[in-house]
Amino acid sequence: MSTVATRRGHVVLVTHHYAPERGAPQSRWNELARHFAAAGVTLSVLTPPPHYPTGQLQTDNPLQQPGMSHRGEHGERVVRVAYRPHSPRLVSRTIDQMVAAWSSVQRSRDISWPPPSVVIATVPGIPSMFAGAAIARRFKVPFVVEMRDAWPDLIQPSKILESRRPSRVKAYITALAHRSISRLQSRADLVVTTTESFAEILHERGVRKVAVVRNGTTWTEVSPPPTAGRPGIDRPLRAVYAGTIGRAQGLGTVVEAAALAAERGLLLEVRIVGAGADVPALRRQIQSLDAPVTLHDRVSREEMVDLYAWADTSIVSLRDWEPLKWTVPSKLYEVIASGNPVTAAAAGEAAEIVESLDAGVVVPPEDSEALAEAWLAWADAGVLPKPSTRALAWVEANAKPDQLAQQYLTALDEIGGL
Incomplete structure (x- = not known):
């Protein structure tokens, strides 16, 4: 059972990845949703239909199609926004993320009751940040950016903005994206990171409030069967x-x-x-x-x-x-x-x-x-x-979901989000 004290509030989550998809972002918010519900917090999720990792629709469940809404495993309200089928190419995936972000802003009117108390946008994908900021402005509530990775610094090495345009144009687009993301981080009421080291980087850049909520795990020790022989010599x-x-x-x-x-x-x-x-x-x-x-x-x-x-x-x-x-x-x-x-x-x-x-x-x-x-x-x-x-x-001591949920809710409390 969650150790989080009972709270009230309506958290709106903007995310490109959510259950029943499987992956690190999905697992993180599946556990957070479980413990938020146990704490008496209402959670609404704006997310595309399941289409990770192939980029193609992964379900024929009518309730999980674009434009539909349904209850998630933990009672959360899940609003399925538009998406664009995509290929593995970064440009194609980014267009999909932009479509979902735009649709999230449009569909945010569907989660207006009870009135939201805070909006969280989680990255990836990057466009979710800008959608979350717009939704928070609409409802005049605190805005939280959750950075699972070190964006915007990953833009350059990941080549997420790669194109066939001249190098000067690519450099300009990269610099513009870097400035835009950094500006949004600095204007957010709270930035949540998953590592101490990136939190320190953000503090050095003048981001006002940063909280570290690590990724968690529900795994316990696995006992391997006994094996004979020296590994690498007698057996592989x-x-x-x-x-x-x-x-x-x-x-x-x-x-x-x-x-x-x-x-x-x-x-x-x-x-x-x-x-x-x-x-x-x-x-x-x-x-x-x-x-x-x-x-x-x-x-x-x-x-x-x-x-x-x-x-x-x-x-x-x-x-x-x-x-x-x-x-x-x-x-x-x-x-x-x-x-x-x-x-x-x-x-x-x-x-x-x-x-x-x-x-x-x-x-x-x-x-x-x-x-x-x-x-x-x-x-x-x-x-x-x-x-x-x-x-x-x-x-x-550091990566169990109930403890991480408590840290998250405490950080939301501190900015008046609950």
């Missing part, structure tokens, strides 16, 4: 990555590292599980390098339990982009809670968490040589690292 060392397969993850490094380690005699089996824009490129790379890596579609939670039990280590991978040093993938908390040793190809706050908790091994991002050497060292030692007990304790 088993590694799994499960999550988004996109640009920011840089999973090509994992494929290269697996090929290098195998060339040097390591018995290795890597499974990459998930969906995303980089799947076709990874498939070609695996074939080209003859790497001991297999690609798998997204799996259910029950199947994920089996994967964690199967794996000797779970991979958390990020590109070598400066803004990603201020990012902690939500998957990291899940991996630590499962009891799996972490192989972290990352820098910044994510790397610091793994190192400080002795939760696994950290190598520099996009360094396939270092990653291969880390796995080879485990085989040479003849034993896998075991995460420290304080790693599990830290997740219990």
